[in-house]
Amino acid sequence: MSVSVASSHELGTVRAKVPPRTRRQQNWFPFLLSAPALLALIGVLYPFFTAIYYSLTDYRLIRQIYNFIGFQNYLQLLRDSAFLHALGNTLLLAGVALIIELPLGFGIALLLSRPARGIGILRSLLLLPLMLPPVITGFMWKAMLAPDSGLVNMLLSPFGLKNIAWLSEPLLAWLSILFIEVWVSTPFVALILLSGIQALPKEPFEAADVDGAPFGFIFRKLMLPMLKPFIILVLMFRIVDVLKLFDVIFATTGGGPLQATETLSISVYKEVFQYYNLGYAIAKIMVLFVINYVASFFLASRWRKASTFDTGVAAR
Amino acid sequence: MQRRLVSLVAATVLVSLIVVAGTGLTSEAFKWDKYAGQTITVMLTQTPLSDGLRPLLSEFTKKTGIKVNYLVLAEAQYWNKLQIDLSSGAGEYDVFMSGPSFQWQWSLAGWIEPLDSYLSDKTKTSPDFDLADFYPAFLDANRWNGKSGGGLGEGKLWGMPVNTETTLLSYRKDVLAKYGLKPPSNWYEWAECARAVKEKSNGEYYGVVQRGAKDITSIQAGFISSLFTYGGKDFEKDLEPAMNSPKAKEFTRIWIDTIKAAGPPDWPSTMWYDEAQKFASGKYAMVVDGDNFVAMYEDPAKSKVAGKLGYAPIPKGPDGAIRSNIWTWGFAMNAKSRHKDAAWMFIQWASSKDTMARVTTAGSWPTRRSVWESDKLKALANWDNGNFYKVITSNYEKYAAWRPTPMTELPAVWDRWIMALHEIYFGQKSVDKALDDAAHDINQILIKAGLKK
Numbered sequence: 001m002s003v004s005v006a007s008s009h010e011l012g013t014v015r016a017k018v019p020p021r022t023r024r025q026q027n028w029f030p031f032l033l034s035a036p037a038l039l040a041l042i043g044v045l046y047p048f049f050t051a052i053y054y055s056l057t058d059y060r061l062i063r064q065i066y067n068f069i070g071f072q073n074y075l076q077l078l079r080d081s082a083f084l085h086a087l088g089n090t091l092l093l094a095g096v097a098l099i100i101e102l103p104l105g106f107g108i109a110l111l112l113s114r115p116a117r118g119i120g121i122l123r124s125l126l127l128l129p130l131m132l133p134p135v136i137t138g139f140m141w142k143a144m145l146a147p148d149s150g151l152v153n154m155l156l157s158p159f160g161l162k163n164i165a166w167l168s169e170p171l172l173a174w175l176s177i178l179f180i181e182v183w184v185s186t187p188f189v190a191l192i193l194l195s196g197i198q199a200l201p202k203e204p205f206e207a208a209d210v211d212g213a214p215f216g217f218i219f220r221k222l223m224l225p226m227l228k229p230f231i232i233l234v235l236m237f238r239i240v241d242v243l244k245l246f247d248v249i250f251a252t253t254g255g256g257p258l259q260a261t262e263t264l265s266i267s268v269y270k271e272v273f274q275y276y277n278l279g280y281a282i283a284k285i286m287v288l289f290v291i292n293y294v295a296s297f298f299l300a301s302r303w304r305k306a307s308t309f310d311t312g313v314a315a316r
Numbered sequence: 317m318q319r320r321l322v323s324l325v326a327a328t329v330l331v332s333l334i335v336v337a338g339t340g341l342t343s344e345a346f347k348w349d350k351y352a353g354q355t356i357t358v359m360l361t362q363t364p365l366s367d368g369l370r371p372l373l374s375e376f377t378k379k380t381g382i383k384v385n386y387l388v389l390a391e392a393q394y395w396n397k398l399q400i401d402l403s404s405g406a407g408e409y410d411v412f413m414s415g416p417s418f419q420w421q422w423s424l425a426g427w428i429e430p431l432d433s434y435l436s437d438k439t440k441t442s443p444d445f446d447l448a449d450f451y452p453a454f455l456d457a458n459r460w461n462g463k464s465g466g467g468l469g470e471g472k473l474w475g476m477p478v479n480t481e482t483t484l485l486s487y488r489k490d491v492l493a494k495y496g497l498k499p500p501s502n503w504y505e506w507a508e509c510a511r512a513v514k515e516k517s518n519g520e521y522y523g524v525v526q527r528g529a530k531d532i533t534s535i536q537a538g539f540i541s542s543l544f545t546y547g548g549k550d551f552e553k554d555l556e557p558a559m560n561s562p563k564a565k566e567f568t569r570i571w572i573d574t575i576k577a578a579g580p581p582d583w584p585s586t587m588w589y590d591e592a593q594k595f596a597s598g599k600y601a602m603v604v605d606g607d608n609f610v611a612m613y614e615d616p617a618k619s620k621v622a623g624k625l626g627y628a629p630i631p632k633g634p635d636g637a638i639r640s641n642i643w644t645w646g647f648a649m650n651a652k653s654r655h656k657d658a659a660w661m662f663i664q665w666a667s668s669k670d671t672m673a674r675v676t677t678a679g680s681w682p683t684r685r686s687v688w689e690s691d692k693l694k695a696l697a698n699w700d701n702g703n704f705y706k707v708i709t710s711n712y713e714k715y716a717a718w719r720p721t722p723m724t725e726l727p728a729v730w731d732r733w734i735m736a737l738h739e740i741y742f743g744q745k746s747v748d749k750a751l752d753d754a755a756h757d758i759n760q761i762l763i764k765a766g767l768k769k
Contacts, residue, residue, distance in 0.1 A: 062403075062425050063425065148580070167582060168585045170742070252585065255530050257738050258530075270731060273395070273727070276728075
């Protein structure tokens with residue numbers, strides 16, 4: 001009892017010593033500093049929670065009167081075969097695209113990491129597909145894949161392949177979209193991995209070289225583990241991106257023929273602007289969000305582990 | 317003396333009457349600058365109409381004292397941005413380019429202002445505006461009573477049409493002549509002619525090109541005009557789907573069979589702009605689509621077929637009638653606008669005789685009779701020895717009207733419909749099954765949207 005009185009008394013004297021204005025500044029300053037972050041958080045979270053709420057309503061874009069309907073939209077999604085098709089299509093496309101892009105990008109990064117004449121030009125050429133707006137890329141490839149006048153068929157005609165309607169057969173169209181996606185995104189993978197390779201410490205590789213270790217061994221035991229944070233990073237970006245794939249498809253096939261190239265994003269777009277079912281469309285987006293979130297969360301934890309391990313090695 | 321007095325009085329009365337009438341006339345004369353000092357914001361989409369209008373905006377400002385800010389967007393972005401803008405109720409855009417099917421949604425949602433009260437108000441509308449000068453079909457398409465399933469041409473006027481598109485058959489005179497073929501006048505001849513071109517030319521020419529991409533625009537113009545001309549429909553009066561009626565099935569079979577046999581190999585990814593490019597590239601003998609593309613076909617800088625084309629009405633169906641669909645571009649007013657009178661000034665100016673005559677260019681055809689029948693237009697649309705002008709005139713006078721059933725769910729209906737056409741094209745379903753399934757799903761869409769029980 002006496003202790004507490006004494007301490008409070010002491011505290012009181014300490015407080016009294018501090019001029020009031022400084023005290024106020026001290027109290028507010030941290031909040032002031034974090035205000036932008038707080039605002040950003042509100043700016044992100046407010047629409048996000050609004051969206052979650054809308055996904056629980058029957059909101060239609062052309063009516064504006066809506067009712068809370070609980071999880072009905074989500075339950076309907078489970079029975080919506082067109083949605084399930086689009087979901088499967090998105091996951092398959094994303095999976096196959098990543099399986100191709102990662103090794104291919106790695107290969108290109110390895111080739112470009114070696115010093116050679118003109119390597120700078122090659123490296124900057126790699127940026128080209130990334131600099132084009134995706135819609136333009138889509139229109140460009142649509143023109144190049146056209147059966148009667150397209151460049152691709154012109155190049156293939158000496159091999160007896162003529163008038164192939166790349167974007168107009170379900171399977172071919174799917175493969176064409178995959179190809180365009182790989183064409184657009186592999187350079188990004190290559191660039192990130194290239195910067196990773198260039199940031200690797202030289203000593204372990206020189207030591208391995210001196211010991212006469214074969215390339216396969218160096219690659220598996222040295223390079224891959226040391227590049228792990230970069231690989232995970234690139235995977236993270238690519239998964240988020242490829243699951244949202246929209247522009248290229250919109251500009252080439254519009255999701256057709258039939259439903260062959262319809263991804264979740266295309267399906268959401270149609271749900272909003274052709275069917276006006278905003279609530280239902282947002283429910284679809286939420287599914288995409290959850291998939292993205294789980295994948296990113298998993299990869300982010302791996303990435304944190306991998307990068308601390310990496311710095312640990314470097315520090316020793 | 318008395319007589320003199322009488323005549324004097326009479327003269328005075330007469331003179332004063334004239335003066336009163338005169339001042340009455342001057343006070344009623346239309347003042348364009350009534351709303352000077354206001355600023356309106358106009359949203360435009362990239363079309364020949366907006367291209368023609370933009371250079372004239374400064375004249376509008378000079379005439380009315382109303383300042384105009386504007387935004388121009390590509391069509392796909394335009395509709396999306398506008399839709400979102402209107403649904404937010406911000407009223408940022410006072411006036412925007414618009415067309416009938418969009419006005420159905422917006423009018424029901426209360427987003428756009430009916431124009432009738434402005435039109436009938438003599439203080440707001442110039443006496444020489446002359447509404448009767450518009451072809452009735454185009455005004456009717458913009459007038460709707462809000463009842464899904466019908467009611468076009470009734471109720472309120474939601475947009476003022478400034479330019480229009482109707483459908484016709486464009487064909488290669490040289491190619492058809494080379495293989496001894498006549499331009500088709502009905503759908504059976506069309507199908508035969510298309511196959512004959514492909515066979516006789518050994519594949520050098522395709523018989524037809526039509527839109528087919530998995531997009532709602534693929535139902536518009538060519539397909540819908542042709543289906544209606546054949547005697548088909550999209551819906552019956554009570555919103556019962558009719559895309560699977562016997563007539564519609566018959567037509568769909570002819571349409572898809574012909575496209576498969578003699579159409580572009582990439583029909584399932586052919587958007588309207590691809591179709592136009594393909595026809596202009598010179599490899600196709602016939603196309604049934606909008607008259608707005610013809611200007612491009614006939615421009616030697618953009619087309620290999622300029623000067624080689626013939627024009628005819630849409631091939632006829634079994635009943636011999638022609639039923640072209642139309643599209644009109646016009647202007648609608650935001651119900652949330654804070655400058656409605658100034659906005660009406662703009663709409664009235666943009667659709668006036670004088671402005672319409674000046675913004676009309678080849679491919680952006682007018683909705684007013686006085687403009688279409690002017691010497692400028694006769695010279696401009698003189699292709700194929702005046703046949704083009706004749707065909708389009710007959711469309712305006714007799715054949716053209718808004719065909720698809722008015723309803724808010726039109727895009728959803730068309731999205732499901734084009735899917736059915738793809739299923740038939742790829743042989744996934746028979747014509748019967750594909751269209752029956754589509755009709756069933758479309759019925760569900762309408763029920764869900766609350767349009768029917």
